[in-house]
Amino acid sequence: MGFKTRQIHAGVTPDPVTGAILTPIYQTTTYVQPSVDEYLSKGFTYSRSGNPTVRALELKLADLEGGMDCATFGTGMSAIHGTMLAFLSAGDHAIISDVAYGGTYRLCTKVLSRFGIEFSFADGSDPDDVESAVRENTRLFLTETPANPTMKCSDIEAISEIADAAGAVHAVDNTFLTPYYQRPLELGADISIHSTTKYMDGHNATVGGAVICKSSEHADAVRFIQNSTGSIMSPQVAWLTMQGCKTLSVRMDHQSANAMDVARYLEAHPKVEQVVYPGLESFAQHELASRQATGYGAMLWFEVKGGLVAGKKLMDNIDVWSLAENLGSVESLITHPVTMTHADVEKAERQRVGIIDGLVRLSVGLEDAEDLIGALDAALEKT
Numbered sequence: 001m002g003f004k005t006r007q008i009h010a011g012v013t014p015d016p017v018t019g020a021i022l023t024p025i026y027q028t029t030t031y032v033q034p035s036v037d038e039y040l041s042k043g044f045t046y047s048r049s050g051n052p053t054v055r056a057l058e059l060k061l062a063d064l065e066g067g068m069d070c071a072t073f074g075t076g077m078s079a080i081h082g083t084m085l086a087f088l089s090a091g092d093h094a095i096i097s098d099v100a101y102g103g104t105y106r107l108c109t110k111v112l113s114r115f116g117i118e119f120s121f122a123d124g125s126d127p128d129d130v131e132s133a134v135r136e137n138t139r140l141f142l143t144e145t146p147a148n149p150t151m152k153c154s155d156i157e158a159i160s161e162i163a164d165a166a167g168a169v170h171a172v173d174n175t176f177l178t179p180y181y182q183r184p185l186e187l188g189a190d191i192s193i194h195s196t197t198k199y200m201d202g203h204n205a206t207v208g209g210a211v212i213c214k215s216s217e218h219a220d221a222v223r224f225i226q227n228s229t230g231s232i233m234s235p236q237v238a239w240l241t242m243q244g245c246k247t248l249s250v251r252m253d254h255q256s257a258n259a260m261d262v263a264r265y266l267e268a269h270p271k272v273e274q275v276v277y278p279g280l281e282s283f284a285q286h287e288l289a290s291r292q293a294t295g296y297g298a299m300l301w302f303e304v305k306g307g308l309v310a311g312k313k314l315m316d317n318i319d320v321w322s323l324a325e326n327l328g329s330v331e332s333l334i335t336h337p338v339t340m341t342h343a344d345v346e347k348a349e350r351q352r353v354g355i356i357d358g359l360v361r362l363s364v365g366l367e368d369a370e371d372l373i374g375a376l377d378a379a380l381e382k383t
């Protein structure tokens with residue numbers, strides 16, 4: 001069946017007791033067992049280890065990504081952490097995209113490095129750079145593409161081949177494009193990770209994460225960490241995320257169309273220094289972005305002439321767009337990564353990978369494109 005049918009129906013069956021069309025929120029800690037010998041006969045024992053509402057979402061996400069199974073987590077960061085704990089031990093090495101969400105960089109450099117795990121940050125836009133980072137003890141590759149916030153794209157197929165040759169697991173952070181536009185498992189990756197906080201929920205209502213694995217062996221390893229660390233998604237969050245998933249394709253298509261309109265408007269504006277959106281022909285990796293995904297998504301960034309000072313003026317004086325962290329929601333958001341999402345990345349490292357001080361990130365929402373452009377126009381006037 002097609003994606004749009006599966007985003008609504010996969011993982012969900014009418015409630016066996018009442019026929020309710022929506023999977024109920026099973027707000028329960030434990031599950032009464034019929035007898036000692038029939039322990040687990042209904043599939044659930046204790047809500048850290050599994051919950052029917054959460055399970056319905058996991059089955060839906062596994063289906064949408066084309067994976068064997070999915071484990072959900074309390075946040076996107078705990079999904080990334082859970083993946084790292086599943087495949088890395090002291091003495092192991094991981095290769096991470098050199099542009100990635102600031103929290104991922106912080107987890108590697110400030111937390112897991114304390115436990116004897118080694119990290120290299122490689123330029124995912126250049127498979128040779130990734131290959132040259134491989135060591136004898138490389139066990140995991142984590143590719144974020146397109147990357148937050150510069151939109152750098154990495155060739156999932158090429159990096160999967162390098163990971164395969166190294167005998168390592170390749171995980172892709174697919175948060176920006178979702179399986180509607182990009183399916184890492186079909187491009188050779190082993191794992192697809194999401195901050196479900198973003199497009200999967202889509203309504204700024206929850207924080208959550210998901211890890212979808214191609215093999216049941218990898219899924220078991222991730223699920224073991226999920227249960228052992230207790231890093232789980234709550235049934236309310238799973239329920240809200242499940243409702244969000246049902247309109248994923250509709251939101252993605254409209255938000256991406258809005259993003260294209262906004263990008264073209266900014267590109268033509270005399271006060272704008274540069275605009276970076278994978279859908280623009282001027283995007284340096286437009287060919288790769290078009291080849292490995294079926295859409296360009298709704299994230300972009302631009303720099304106002306006058307750099308940081310002018311950019312701050314714009315962000316402080318704009319209507320319709322909310323100055324806030326997060327992305328992927330129906331509300332359009334404007335963010336200054338250097339102050340907000342990537343503040344924990346050292347200045348020198350930020351500059352090395354192109355996170356310039358004047359970078360203004362846009363998460364384009366579902367409002368009327370004319371209103372979004374009108375608000376940008378008025379704010380640019382004031383810079």
Ligand SMILES: Cc1ncc(COP(=O)(O)O)c(C=O)c1O
Nearest residue numbers: 075076077101148175195197208
């Ligand atoms: C690409 C990407 N991955 C992971 C995360 C972390 O997700 P969460 O905030 O749900 O922990 C974010 C957060 O912005 C992100 O942008």
